[in-house]
Amino acid sequence: xxxxxxxxxxxxxxxxxxxxxxxxxxxxxxxxxxxxxxxxxxxxxxxxxxxxxxxxxxxxxxxxxxxxxxxxxxxxxxxxxxxxxxxxxxxxxxxxxxxxxxxxxxxxxxxxxxxxxxxxxxxxxxxxxxxxxxxxxxxxxxxxxxxxxxxxxxxxxxxxxxxxxxxxxxxxxxxxxxxxxxxxxxxxxxxxxxxxxxxxxxxxxxxxxxxxxxxxxxxxxxxxxxxxxxxxxxxxxxx
Numbered sequence: 633x634x635x636x637x638x639x640x641x642x643x644x645x646x647x648x649x650x651x652x653x654x655x656x657x658x659x660x661x662x663x664x665x666x667x668x669x670x671x672x673x674x675x676x677x678x679x680x681x682x683x684x685x686x687x688x689x690x691x692x693x694x695x696x697x698x699x700x701x702x703x704x705x706x707x708x709x710x711x712x713x714x715x716x717x718x719x720x721x722x723x724x725x726x727x728x729x730x731x732x733x734x735x736x737x738x739x740x741x742x743x744x745x746x747x748x749x750x751x752x753x754x755x756x757x758x759x760x761x762x763x764x765x766x767x768x769x770x771x772x773x774x775x776x777x778x779x780x781x782x783x784x785x786x787x788x789x790x791x792x793x794x795x796x797x798x799x800x801x802x803x804x805x806x807x808x809x810x811x812x813x814x815x816x817x818x819x820x821x822x823x824x825x826x827x828x829x830x831x832x833x834x835x836x837x838x839x840x841x842x843x844x845x846x847x848x849x850x851x852x853x854x855x856x857x858x859x860x861x862x863x864x865x866x867x868x869x870x871x
Contacts, residue, residue: 691844692773692865693719693723695844696723696773696865697723703798704729704768706729707730708731708768708797709733709767709769710724710732710733710767710770711733711734711764711770711771713735713772714736714773715754718745720771720773732751733751733752734750734755735755735756735759736756737756737758759775759787760779760783760786765795766797768796768797768798769798769800772800773800773802776801777803777804778822779822780823784835796870798868799838800867801865801868802865803826804863805826805862828840831866839866839868841867843863844863844865845860845862846860846861
């Protein structure tokens with residue numbers, strides 16, 4: 633009896649293993665290859681987790697699409713301020729809007745996320761220093777809270793005095809975040825006391841469209857406190 637047979641004879645299922653030895657070896661090789669693929673896939677997923685930008689969720693995007701389709705022609709020039717992961721740009725692209733630019737202060741992982749295929753022009757610059765002629769629509773989705781009140785007032789006054797025909801702004805109410813996210817220090821919230829009265833007082837030209845509830849499990853703060861967040865949508869039209 634050879635070594636292989638001696639080894640197999642140690643099993644109570646000697647006959648089965650002996651008769652199917654080559655098939656079992658082949659099956660084991662397939663499983664080994666599949667396991668390597670799964671390991672690589674998981675490594676790719678983990679790598680991608682560290683190559684993301686922004687944290688804007690799905691809440692508020694339905695009202696954005698509805699408003700845009702009813703108020704913005706597909707040929708109009710659009711600027712997405714603080715575009716992050718490109719959520720607004722992707723929606724616009726999916727509905728065949730033709731001229732979409734983006735400006736964002738954070739330069740990381742833009743090409744890795746394919747955002748160079750979403751935006752016609754990408755400007756890596758602080759929007760407070762960004763100079764341009766004019767856009768038909770300027771979007772600020774989850775941006776206002778990252779800028780000081782003084783700078784926000786100066787920026788929006790600049791927009792509504794000749795730089796934009798329309799504004800679309802979404803902002804969370806009373807959302808405290810004093811930490812960077814995915815290594816991005818600009819994710820810190822500077823205006824974390826924003827609510828409806830705050831906007832009425834500081835930005836009286838903005839029109840409130842809708843307030844959505846963001847369930848606690850969908851936000852970092854909510855998972856810590858168990859409390860839901862409210863996300864408000866504001867617009868402005870040039871006279």
